[in-house]
Amino acid sequence: MMALLTDSMALARWRDSCRQRGGAIGFVPTMGALHAGHLALIQAARQQCAHVVASIFVNPTQFGPNEDFSRYPRTPEADRELLAGVGCDAVYMPEVGEIYPEGFQTAIRVEPLTLDLCGRSRPGHFDGVGVVVTILFNRVRPDVAFFGLKDYQQYQLIRRLVADLAMPLRVVGVPTVREADGLALSSRNRYLDGEARVRATALYRGLLAARQAWRAGERQVAVLERVARDVLERAGIEAVDYVAVREAQTLRVITSFTESMADPVMLMAVRVGGARLIDNMVLSREDGAGLSL
Amino acid sequence: MMALLTDSMALARWRDSCRQRGGAIGFVPTMGALHAGHLALIQAARQQCAHVVASIFVNPTQFGPNEDFSRYPRTPEADRELLAGVGCDAVYMPEVGEIYPEGFQTAIRVEPLTLDLCGRSRPGHFDGVGVVVTILFNRVRPDVAFFGLKDYQQYQLIRRLVADLAMPLRVVGVPTVREADGLALSSRNRYLDGEARVRATALYRGLLAARQAWRAGERQVAVLERVARDVLERAGIEAVDYVAVREAQTLRVITSFTESMADPVMLMAVRVGGARLIDNMVLSREDGAGLSL
Numbered sequence: 001m002m003a004l005l006t007d008s009m010a011l012a013r014w015r016d017s018c019r020q021r022g023g024a025i026g027f028v029p030t031m032g033a034l035h036a037g038h039l040a041l042i043q044a045a046r047q048q049c050a051h052v053v054a055s056i057f058v059n060p061t062q063f064g065p066n067e068d069f070s071r072y073p074r075t076p077e078a079d080r081e082l083l084a085g086v087g088c089d090a091v092y093m094p095e096v097g098e099i100y101p102e103g104f105q106t107a108i109r110v111e112p113l114t115l116d117l118c119g120r121s122r123p124g125h126f127d128g129v130g131v132v133v134t135i136l137f138n139r140v141r142p143d144v145a146f147f148g149l150k151d152y153q154q155y156q157l158i159r160r161l162v163a164d165l166a167m168p169l170r171v172v173g174v175p176t177v178r179e180a181d182g183l184a185l186s187s188r189n190r191y192l193d194g195e196a197r198v199r200a201t202a203l204y205r206g207l208l209a210a211r212q213a214w215r216a217g218e219r220q221v222a223v224l225e226r227v228a229r230d231v232l233e234r235a236g237i238e239a240v241d242y243v244a245v246r247e248a249q250t251l252r253v254i255t256s257f258t259e260s261m262a263d264p265v266m267l268m269a270v271r272v273g274g275a276r277l278i279d280n281m282v283l284s285r286e287d288g289a290g291l292s293l
Numbered sequence: 294m295m296a297l298l299t300d301s302m303a304l305a306r307w308r309d310s311c312r313q314r315g316g317a318i319g320f321v322p323t324m325g326a327l328h329a330g331h332l333a334l335i336q337a338a339r340q341q342c343a344h345v346v347a348s349i350f351v352n353p354t355q356f357g358p359n360e361d362f363s364r365y366p367r368t369p370e371a372d373r374e375l376l377a378g379v380g381c382d383a384v385y386m387p388e389v390g391e392i393y394p395e396g397f398q399t400a401i402r403v404e405p406l407t408l409d410l411c412g413r414s415r416p417g418h419f420d421g422v423g424v425v426v427t428i429l430f431n432r433v434r435p436d437v438a439f440f441g442l443k444d445y446q447q448y449q450l451i452r453r454l455v456a457d458l459a460m461p462l463r464v465v466g467v468p469t470v471r472e473a474d475g476l477a478l479s480s481r482n483r484y485l486d487g488e489a490r491v492r493a494t495a496l497y498r499g500l501l502a503a504r505q506a507w508r509a510g511e512r513q514v515a516v517l518e519r520v521a522r523d524v525l526e527r528a529g530i531e532a533v534d535y536v537a538v539r540e541a542q543t544l545r546v547i548t549s550f551t552e553s554m555a556d557p558v559m560l561m562a563v564r565v566g567g568a569r570l571i572d573n574m575v576l577s578r579e580d581g582a583g584l585s586l
Contacts, residue, residue: 008459100457101456101457103453103456103543104457105403105404105405105406105453105457106401106402106403106423106453106454106457106458107401107402107403107404108399108400108401109399109400109402110398110399110400111398111400112398113398130399131458134458135457135458135459138458138459138460138461139459141461160396160398160399161399163394163396164393164394164397164398164399164428165399165424165427165428165431166301166428166431166432167431168431168434250396
């Protein structure tokens with residue numbers, strides 16, 4: 001039986017019982033609307049940790065005023081079935097007032113890492129992510145936390161935040177799970193109608209084209225980005241927020257490649273139908289999945 | 294023998310050995326240049342906790358560009374003797390590079406609490422305090438942390454930060470230790486020459502005068518502030534940064550007193566000689582010491 005923890009007291013009791021039994025606690029924070037990408041996080045936690053807890057919390061502070069907080073998909077019953085089905089031990093589903101108590105006024109910023117890319121078109125988004133993850137970490141106190149590499153900038157934000165604040169846990173990035181045609185799984189894919197769903201495959205195809213060019217020896221950032229953009233444009237995706245090749249850990253702009261250069265990651269964000277979709281690929285890796293830790 | 298912990302590995306070993314033996318860990322973060330005020334913090338920790346650790350770290354990020362970081366008094370040998378003398382079990386003295394690793398870029402802000410009073414004349418100061426205390430808490434992982442009520446705004450900042458981020462520890466405020474003539478102990482008192490040292494007693498006398506007025510029934514904030522300012526001015530202290538009566542927990546401006554009103558605290562900051570001095574008093578409390586927790 002998966003434990004349902006609706007407040008921090010229940011969470012604390014569950015955590016204490018895990019500590020008594022020994023073994024690592026693995027944590028997967030989510031906003032619900034779970035899909036196979038989330039389940040891959042649970043499975044990774046299951047493999048590495050004796051105890052696995054997920055959280056479901058649609059965090060209001062990471063949505064902008066014109067974003068989809070109110071219509072963000074909420075499927076708590078289905079979520080719990082899915083979590084139980086992959087062997088999750090407990091799910092923490094706090095109320096907003098438990099995460100943000102009265103008088104709350106603390107902000108966390110990781111800059112410059114979060115200023116560019118998605119941070120540019122979603123001001124405040126990563127501040128909300130950083131603060132809620134810090135709060136959840138302090139409540140759950142896991143030994144290991146698992147994040148999807150699909151949200152690549154978020155993953156690097158969490159790694160930086162944990163290192164900077166010396167939080168006592170390890171952060172693991174889990175490769176993006178894709179549909180058969182390459183579309184990265186996302187809760188926001190639910191917004192796509194049939195025609196938009198087809199166009200959305202261009203993200204992955206654009207990344208593959210850029211990786212192909214990288215493998216063929218192309219080292220000009222602008223050319224690599226052009227290759228991917230061409231794929232998006234041919235698919236009729238006109239609302240391109242960004243297509244960018246960056247240094248894979250710091251997300252710094254790359255001016256020229258040298259032998260000592262860290263891996264380059266290509267990141268993109270577009271609007272298709274009513275949905276904002278993101279995807280990424282580490283061009284220099286066979287699996288494209290991102291950094292091993 | 295007091296343990297000297299110069300890096301986080303030694304700190305972790307010390308903490309693990311405390312955990313094995315059981316009992317609470319009490320933590321007193323300091324910037325060194327210790328005086329009897331700090332020792333009162335250690336003694337409070339000693340009374341409440343099985344294990345007591347202090348840190349000495351002159352935190353560069355809480356000094357402004359025109360402040361006294363480079364000339365801040367550093368007396369590590371004397372500090373260690375004093376700590377050992379009051380029964381401190383361990384002292385953590387990290388290097389700057391251990392607290393702020395390469396690529397560090399995380400900021401913590403608690404606003405509006407830190408925008409006014411000392412925050413107004415020391416921009417960035419409380420951001421530096423908040424981030425270093427968070428890092429130290431995550432490294433030391435104490436059960437209880439002790440802060441002097443002399444730095445009253447800092448104390449409320451830490452309480453807010455710990456509550457907001459759900460940090461798993463308790464924050465205790467320890468009453469200000471004063472010289473026989475009432476001057477609050479401060480490492481910066483070392484900057485005072487004989488004449489400035491005499492004038493500096495006006496801070497406490499001003500607070501006492503305001504409390505006297507409060508007890509006599511005065512409830513107009515402006516009048517209470519005027520009473521204290523008059524004492525400062527009569528002592529020849531012209532460089533008054535602020536004299537303010539505020540709500541004692543949130544430090545919000547008080548517009549009118551009502552029966553349900555929380556306690557009022559008077560806070561002041563002045564320049565005397567080469568030193569910036571602060572002091573405060575909870576006007577409604579007999580000991581004036583601040584809030585019990």
